[in-house]
Amino acid sequence: MKASLVKNSIINVCKAKKGTCLVLVIAIFGTVFASLVPPQVLKLVIDKNLVPKVPQGLLALALLYLGALLCIGLFDFTKEAVITVLGQTITKEIRSEMMDKLETIPASYFSSQNAGEIVSRFTNDVDSINAMFSSGIVGLAIDCFKIIGIVISIWLFSSQLGLIVLVLLPVIFLISRLFQKSMLKAQLENRRVIGRVNNHIGESIKNMLMIKSNSKERYMEETYTKYLQQNFKTIEKVNFFDSVFPPIIQITRALVIALIVVLSSKELHFLGITLGMVAASIDLVSNLFIPIENLGMELQNIQSSIAGSRRVDEFYREKEDDSKDTTITAKAILSQKTTANLVFDHVSFHYDKGVEILKDISLNIQDREKVTLVGRTGVGKSTLFKLVLGLLKPTKGSITINGVDVYAIPNSEKRKLFGYVDQGFQIIVGTIGEQISLKDPSITKEQIERALEVVDLTEYVHSLEKGIDTPVSDNSLFSQGQKQLLAIARAIVTDPPILLLDEITANLDSVTEAKLTAVLQKTSQEHTVLSISHRLSSLVDCDTMVILEKGKVKNSGSPQKLMEEDDWFRSHRELEKLTGR
Structure with missing residues (x-):
C-alpha cells in the first residue's frame, strides 16, 4: 500500500522528466534574476542621467532595461509551458493510478458512496492538484525567491530600509498563516458539498422520467436548492478570505512607500540614499508586495490542492478487494x-x-x-x-x-x-x-x-x-x-x-x-x-x-x-x- 498516491505520482513524473524539470528550475531563477534588473537600471538612469543632467550611456541603459523586460517575458513563457506539461503529466499519472485502484475496490464500496462523490475525486480533486503546479507551488517558489532578492537589493541601498522590510515580512507571514488555516477548512467543506451537488445532478438526469411521472420535480428542485445553498455558503467563506487578503497587502504597501518617501525627504534624510535609490527602492518595494499579494492566491490554490490530494489519498487508502486467484480459469x-x-x-x-x-x-x-x-x-x-x-x-x-x-x-x-x-x-x-x-x-x-x-x-x-x-x-x-x-x-x-x-x-x-x-x-x-x-x-x-x-x-x-x-x-x-x- 502506498503512503501517498499524489506524492509518489509527482516523484515518478519528476524522475521520468529530469530534463524538463531542469529547464523549469533555470526558468524560475532566470525569471527572478531578470525581475531584479529593471530597478537597478532605473537607479542608474536617474542618478547618472537625470540628476546631473549629463547623459552617461542613456541609450545603453535603455537597451538594458528593454532587454531585461524581454528576458522576463521569455523566462516566464518557458516557465508556464513547462509547468503545463508537468502538470498535465502528473494529472494523467494520478488518474491512471486511481483507475487502477478503482478496479481493486470491492463492489460494496459503491453501495456506500454516491456516484457524484466518486466522480468529484476523479475530476475536481485531481484538477486542484494540477493547479498546485500551474498557480501554486512553483509560483510560490518564484515569489519567495523574488522576495529574498528584493530584500537583499534594498539592504544594499540602505540598511535602515532593509530593517524596515525585514520587520514587515513576519507580519505578512503571520497574516498569511492565519488565512492558510481558515482557507484549508473552507476548502475541505466545499469539496464535500460539491460532491453532493454532482451526485444530485447525476441522479436527477438518470431518473428524469420517474421524477416527472411521479410529479417529484418540486421535491428534487428543493433538494437541489438546499445543496446549492450549502455550496454557496462554503464558497462564500473561501471568497471572503480570498477577497480580504489582497486589500490588506495593498494598504500595507501604500503605507511602506509613503514611509520611504518621508524618511528619504530632504528634511529628515534618515535613509541617506540618493534620488535614484529612492526611485529604485519604491519600485523594489512595489515589486516586493506584488509577490506577497500573490501569496494569498497561491496559498489558496495550495490549500485547495492539499484538500484535493487528501481526498485522493483517502480514496487510494480504501480497503481493497481480496486478490483474485489468477491461476483459476x-x-x-x-x-x-x-x-x-x-x-x-x-x-x-x-x-x-x-x-x-x-x-x-x-x-x-x-x-x-x-x-x-x-x-x-x-x-x-x-x-x-x-x-x-x-x-x-x-x-x-x-x-x-x-x-x-x-x-x-x-x-x-x-x-x-x-x-x-x-x-x-x-x-x-x-x-x-x-x-x-x-x-x-x-x-x-x-x-x-x-x-x-x-x-x-x-x-x-x-x-x-x-x-x-x-x-x-x-x-x-x-x-x-x-x-x-x-x-x-x-x-x-x-x-x-x-x-x-x-x-x-x-x-x-x-x-x-x-x-x-x-x-x-x-x-x-x-x-x-x-x-x-x-x-x-x-x-x-x-x-x-x-x-x-x-x-x-x-x-x-x-x-x-x-x-x-x-x-x-x-x-x-x-x-x-x-x-x-
Missing part, C-alpha cells in the same frame, strides 16, 4: 466436471454491520437445473445474485461452482461462467455487434451472429444498412423488448453454463413477454438457470422454487410441491390467476 473449472454445480454453503451477508440481508442460505443447484427465487421486494434476491457473480463477498459461508469459490475467480473469467440479464439494457458507444460482445476481442463475429439467431433478432439486424456493424447512438434503434433480447444475446454470446435472470419481464407488455419467454425456453435448455421473478408463474418453467423471507429460505421445492405444502405460495398463485398478473 473458466476452462479449468468446467474441465473438472462435465457439469456446472452451484453450491451455497451457509451463506450470510450484510452491508451494514448488525443488519443482515441474507441469513444462512444453503442451496445445491445441479447442472441445467432451473431455479426461481421468489419473495417480497427487499428480501435479498438481487443481493444473492451479486454474491453469485462474486461482486460481493459473503459475510459468512461461501458460494462455489464445481468446488471453486466464485469470489476468488478473476473478473476476466466470470463472463465465460455466468450470463447476467436484468430489467434494463445498458447501451455502450459502439456498433450492434459491440453491444453484444462489449468490445471483447476474444468474441468472434460468428459467436455474435449465433447469439442473434438464438434470440431471433437476425432478420431485424440484417435489415439495417450495415447489419451488426450499425452504430448504436441512441435508444430509438430498438424497442424495449428488442433491448431485452439483446441483453440475452449479450449474456449467452460466450455460452456460459449458468444464466442469471433478474426480473427481466418486469417492464414488458404481455405480447413482448410471451416472445421473450419463448426465447428463454429455448436458451435455457442448455444452461443452469437461476432467475428472480416478481410473479410466481415464472417466465421460465422451473424445477425448483425457493421462497425467501426475512433473508432466509422459508421453503423450497417444485411448484407442485409448494402448491400443496406452502400456504403463502398457494395464496399468491391463486391471486395471480384472479388478477391475471
Whole structure:
C-alpha cells in the first residue's frame, strides 16, 4: 500500500522528466534574476542621467532595461509551458493510478458512496492538484525567491530600509498563516458539498422520467436548492478570505512607500540614499508586495490542492478487494466436471454491520437445473445474485461452482461462467455487434451472429444498412423488448453454463413477454438457470422454487410441491390467476 498516491505520482513524473524539470528550475531563477534588473537600471538612469543632467550611456541603459523586460517575458513563457506539461503529466499519472485502484475496490464500496462523490475525486480533486503546479507551488517558489532578492537589493541601498522590510515580512507571514488555516477548512467543506451537488445532478438526469411521472420535480428542485445553498455558503467563506487578503497587502504597501518617501525627504534624510535609490527602492518595494499579494492566491490554490490530494489519498487508502486467484480459469473449472454445480454453503451477508440481508442460505443447484427465487421486494434476491457473480463477498459461508469459490475467480473469467440479464439494457458507444460482445476481442463475429439467431433478432439486424456493424447512438434503434433480447444475446454470446435472470419481464407488455419467454425456453435448455421473478408463474418453467423471507429460505421445492405444502405460495398463485398478473 502506498503512503501517498499524489506524492509518489509527482516523484515518478519528476524522475521520468529530469530534463524538463531542469529547464523549469533555470526558468524560475532566470525569471527572478531578470525581475531584479529593471530597478537597478532605473537607479542608474536617474542618478547618472537625470540628476546631473549629463547623459552617461542613456541609450545603453535603455537597451538594458528593454532587454531585461524581454528576458522576463521569455523566462516566464518557458516557465508556464513547462509547468503545463508537468502538470498535465502528473494529472494523467494520478488518474491512471486511481483507475487502477478503482478496479481493486470491492463492489460494496459503491453501495456506500454516491456516484457524484466518486466522480468529484476523479475530476475536481485531481484538477486542484494540477493547479498546485500551474498557480501554486512553483509560483510560490518564484515569489519567495523574488522576495529574498528584493530584500537583499534594498539592504544594499540602505540598511535602515532593509530593517524596515525585514520587520514587515513576519507580519505578512503571520497574516498569511492565519488565512492558510481558515482557507484549508473552507476548502475541505466545499469539496464535500460539491460532491453532493454532482451526485444530485447525476441522479436527477438518470431518473428524469420517474421524477416527472411521479410529479417529484418540486421535491428534487428543493433538494437541489438546499445543496446549492450549502455550496454557496462554503464558497462564500473561501471568497471572503480570498477577497480580504489582497486589500490588506495593498494598504500595507501604500503605507511602506509613503514611509520611504518621508524618511528619504530632504528634511529628515534618515535613509541617506540618493534620488535614484529612492526611485529604485519604491519600485523594489512595489515589486516586493506584488509577490506577497500573490501569496494569498497561491496559498489558496495550495490549500485547495492539499484538500484535493487528501481526498485522493483517502480514496487510494480504501480497503481493497481480496486478490483474485489468477491461476483459476473458466476452462479449468468446467474441465473438472462435465457439469456446472452451484453450491451455497451457509451463506450470510450484510452491508451494514448488525443488519443482515441474507441469513444462512444453503442451496445445491445441479447442472441445467432451473431455479426461481421468489419473495417480497427487499428480501435479498438481487443481493444473492451479486454474491453469485462474486461482486460481493459473503459475510459468512461461501458460494462455489464445481468446488471453486466464485469470489476468488478473476473478473476476466466470470463472463465465460455466468450470463447476467436484468430489467434494463445498458447501451455502450459502439456498433450492434459491440453491444453484444462489449468490445471483447476474444468474441468472434460468428459467436455474435449465433447469439442473434438464438434470440431471433437476425432478420431485424440484417435489415439495417450495415447489419451488426450499425452504430448504436441512441435508444430509438430498438424497442424495449428488442433491448431485452439483446441483453440475452449479450449474456449467452460466450455460452456460459449458468444464466442469471433478474426480473427481466418486469417492464414488458404481455405480447413482448410471451416472445421473450419463448426465447428463454429455448436458451435455457442448455444452461443452469437461476432467475428472480416478481410473479410466481415464472417466465421460465422451473424445477425448483425457493421462497425467501426475512433473508432466509422459508421453503423450497417444485411448484407442485409448494402448491400443496406452502400456504403463502398457494395464496399468491391463486391471486395471480384472479388478477391475471
